Amino acid sequence: MTSEERIKKQKELVEIIGIHFDKEGFQPIAGRILGLLMVMDKEQYSFDEIVEELQISKSSASNALKILELKNSIEYITIPGDRKRYFQLKKLDVDQVIEDHKKKIEETLIFLEKIISLKADKNSSNSVFISKMVHLMSDMLIRLDESKYHGKQL
Amino acid sequence: MTSEERIKKQKELVEIIGIHFDKEGFQPIAGRILGLLMVMDKEQYSFDEIVEELQISKSSASNALKILELKNSIEYITIPGDRKRYFQLKKLDVDQVIEDHKKKIEETLIFLEKIISLKADKNSSNSVFISKMVHLMSDMLIRLDESKYHGKQL
DNA sequence: TTTTTAGTTCGGTTTTTTATGAACTAAATG
DNA sequence: CATTTAGTTCATAAAAAACCGAACTAAAAA
Numbered sequence: 001m002t003s004e005e006r007i008k009k010q011k012e013l014v015e016i017i018g019i020h021f022d023k024e025g026f027q028p029i030a031g032r033i034l035g036l037l038m039v040m041d042k043e044q045y046s047f048d049e050i051v052e053e054l055q056i057s058k059s060s061a062s063n064a065l066k067i068l069e070l071k072n073s074i075e076y077i078t079i080p081g082d083r084k085r086y087f088q089l090k091k092l093d094v095d096q097v098i099e100d101h102k103k104k105i106e107e108t109l110i111f112l113e114k115i116i117s118l119k120a121d122k123n124s125s126n127s128v129f130i131s132k133m134v135h136l137m138s139d140m141l142i143r144l145d146e147s148k149y150h151g152k153q154l
Numbered sequence: 155m156t157s158e159e160r161i162k163k164q165k166e167l168v169e170i171i172g173i174h175f176d177k178e179g180f181q182p183i184a185g186r187i188l189g190l191l192m193v194m195d196k197e198q199y200s201f202d203e204i205v206e207e208l209q210i211s212k213s214s215a216s217n218a219l220k221i222l223e224l225k226n227s228i229e230y231i232t233i234p235g236d237r238k239r240y241f242q243l244k245k246l247d248v249d250q251v252i253e254d255h256k257k258k259i260e261e262t263l264i265f266l267e268k269i270i271s272l273k274a275d276k277n278s279s280n281s282v283f284i285s286k287m288v289h290l291m292s293d294m295l296i297r298l299d300e301s302k303y304h305g306k307q308l
Numbered sequence: 309t310t311t312t313t314a315g316t317t318c319g320g321t322t323t324t325t326t327a328t329g330a331a332c333t334a335a336a337t338g
Numbered sequence: 339c340a341t342t343t344a345g346t347t348c349a350t351a352a353a354a355a356a357c358c359g360a361a362c363t364a365a366a367a368a
Contacts (some may be wrong), residue, residue: 010272041274057358091283094290118164120195129245136248143297211328
């Protein structure tokens with residue numbers, strides 16, 4: 001595959017990933033910026049490069065970058081003697097990713113347990129089902145800790 | 155806690171859960187219907203009861219119910235000699251829930267691997283990071299199978 | 309001090325989503 | 339066959355989200 005072919009395919013993938021993150025609740029432009037920073041070989045993009053590459057307005061870029069920083073997905077570096085900020089994918093460590101995932105599960109567990117606590121009949125069909133889900137999710141939390149430990153061994 | 159107190163707290167929880175599913179990408183009314191079917195002691199609601207309970211239009215109910223069925227979150231039963239449909243929470247089995255979760259992870263893995271395959275430098279900072287994520291997610295897939303097996307033992 | 313650079317903020321427009329009521333349908337009932 | 343019931347569909351109103359350009363700001367450069 002030639003370099004141009006690869007770049008063409010990468011740019012197509014940026015769009016696909018944009019749509020993916022769009023479905024995950026990111027706004028379209030934020031999704032495409034994230035796609036850009038994940039896919040392309042270039043790893044740092046200045047504000048203007050992003051604006052240029054994705055053909056978006058400066059205000060849209062400014063907003064989307066703010067959101068992505070807030071969501072802990074990107075960060076920027078600066079270079080001495082250069083006023084620009086260079087944005088890059090934030091490389092979270094595996095532990096952090098696992099902890100974030102655990103947190104989400106824990107939040108869901110809290111309201112599932114709240115539902116059960118308010119049930120008149122703890123043996124009703126729904127109660128039993130929700131209890132099963134609580135067990136499953138608790139089990140997943142334990143296994144996530146194992147993944148964390150496992151990761152350290154590598 | 156008296157019965158009325160519980161019902162009051164349950165109705166509050168329906169709203170909270172509605173907001174939760176809203177954030178998960180469900181439309182507001184669909185989230186509240188799902189909350190209703192999860193939280194209340196009553197386990198089957200007719201179309202009109204849902205309309206009445208949540209104070210929504212019939213068309214909104216019709217649409218949201220269609221979406222929830224499509225997402226495999228609810229189902230309905232019928233009673234001989236009664237034309238109405240009674241909607242209830244769909245009680246998926248644990249295996250199914252795990253499989254669904256695995257499928258999502260697998261979809262993400264596919265595009266992460268696609269990103270790596272298109273990288274000019276497999277040792278670049280982003281390549282290494284994305285590879286780490288691929289490993290983590292693959293590890294999670296294995297552990298999800300363990301959860302499945304574990305669930306059977308109970 | 310003036311100008312340039314690197315963005316940010318604001319106001320408004322476009323687009324999308326959500327929700328509604330009214331008209332409609334298909335099956336069951338009388 | 340006429341009516342009622344249990345919803346569905348459609349056109350549209352209302353609200354929210356996304357996006358843009360123009361004006362603005364703060365820091366650096368000239």
